[in-house]
Amino acid sequence: MSIIFNHVSKSYDADTQLKTDALKDVSFKIDDGEFVGLIGHTGSGKSTLVQHMNGLLKPTSGEIYVDGKDIADKEYSLKDLRGKVGLVFQYPEHQLFETTVFEDVCYGPKNLGLEKKEVELRAYEALKQVGIEDDYFYQSPFDLSGGQKRRAAIAGVLAMKPEVLILDEPTAGLDPKGREEILELVSRLHRENNITVILVSHSMDDVADYADRILVMDHGKLVYDDTVHEVFKHVKELEEMGLAIPQVTYMMYDIAAKGVDVSTDITTIDEAVEEIMKVWSK
């Protein structure tokens, strides 16, 4: 599925003193099968942006096209859209409300009008995918630890088998292994099922490791839209926006500052190991 934003702006509380311009004239295109990272300081408009992608929020001005169709059209079915564009919210608690974890995960597919058996099968599969053990299936989602809640929320969206998967800071609060597991899972779904992924993250390391392209938001504006390597060349600008570059990239800059001839165009540990070994075994 392709997603096009055409001069999209969004203001909250437009007619009041508290008016906030959360998106300012944002335009981009995401193609079918891409893995896009979305970064930006807190309050830069990331969550606002992604909630437009499945029609949860409506632009104040501008248009959004999904597979070439304007989602604001009267004939356009937002219900279908939400089945195809799965959004894992920033706070898992917002998505958990049923009495058991299992019922909670069933909620999405049930709403798609699938029959009970299919719904339960999908819920079971999704829970297994995110690594929640059977013991927890019939517990209240509110009794889970922070990380477990996050997984349950992700399972709820996966159970809908979306074509586009948007994850709004999905790894915040997960232990390092859990972070890797979720990102590996998403990356596998991306590779094997050709799902389009949009990953909102505050971890520059994770975005560098998994995304092919990065969108950078700053105070409601889309300021960069480029490959991972190109975006992370803007060290000063990113820092001024409240962001950073991956720690390994900083490392390469530190070495270069000592007068050693190394490339700083490095964003992952593997790249750094190769580059340093190359220079140090000369």
Add this chain to the structure above:
Amino acid sequence: MSLIRSKALSFEYIRRDEEGNVEGITRAVDNVSLDVQQGDFVAILGHNGSGKSTLAKHINAILHPTEGTVWVDGMDTSDENNLWQVRQTAGMVFQNPDNQIIGQVVEEDVGFGPENLGVPTPEIWQRVEESLKAVGMSEYRNHSPNKLSGGQKQRVSIAGVIAMHPKCIILDEPTAMLDPSGRKEVIRAARALNDVEKITVILITHYMEEVIYAGKVLVMDKGHIKMQGSPREIFSRVEELKELRLAVPQVTLLAHELKKRGLPIPDGILTTYELTEALMKIKRTEG
């Protein structure tokens, strides 16, 4: 002096059905003995569900031990009479800022704690100002907390606790929702509280880089304290940490990988500075 101490602390969550019959028991904290000195900076690591938050909630008497005892500044947290005093001594910032914000306006929210403690009004304003500044939220003082983004809310909650001038602040994943600068600011604020005000800091986090400033690191696993030591000691044990679902800072991992490839680099590298120095030393001895 020992500010927070626990002896053989265990805690069980008991789940009951509608009739009150016990459905299941989770032993979330299992036989933990802890001794935190006034002025310490202690970091707690551990996989999801390892019992960090449950342990933390004992320190400001939100939970009471199923077995064992917890003392805060000498007060037994199970004694109802100590409740207020314990909570004033040990302030807590939770994982999810939404549960903590009550005020309609940011500055009101931050002033709520000191107001409850009976702090005189002019001092409340001064504390509000300092606290908001410490977390970089001064310009939002007149905003409605509900409309802030996740990271902004979290910084307001931290300011709210700081404003109560506690002896100890427990931060339960305070940076989970923050951007890189927000995280830096909060960690810097926590370090400053510790260095300058000598406030005891207990930091729970899943970000390994944030732990390198701690005096001591505790690693929890299934309710137990499985490892403890200085950041350097803990982060030298890369493989063990992986088995506990944890990791090391990216630069520590890079150093570890380079060592595996044959470069003579010491264990427990914690910063890019240290790794650069180690690499330059190799260059010098070779060249």
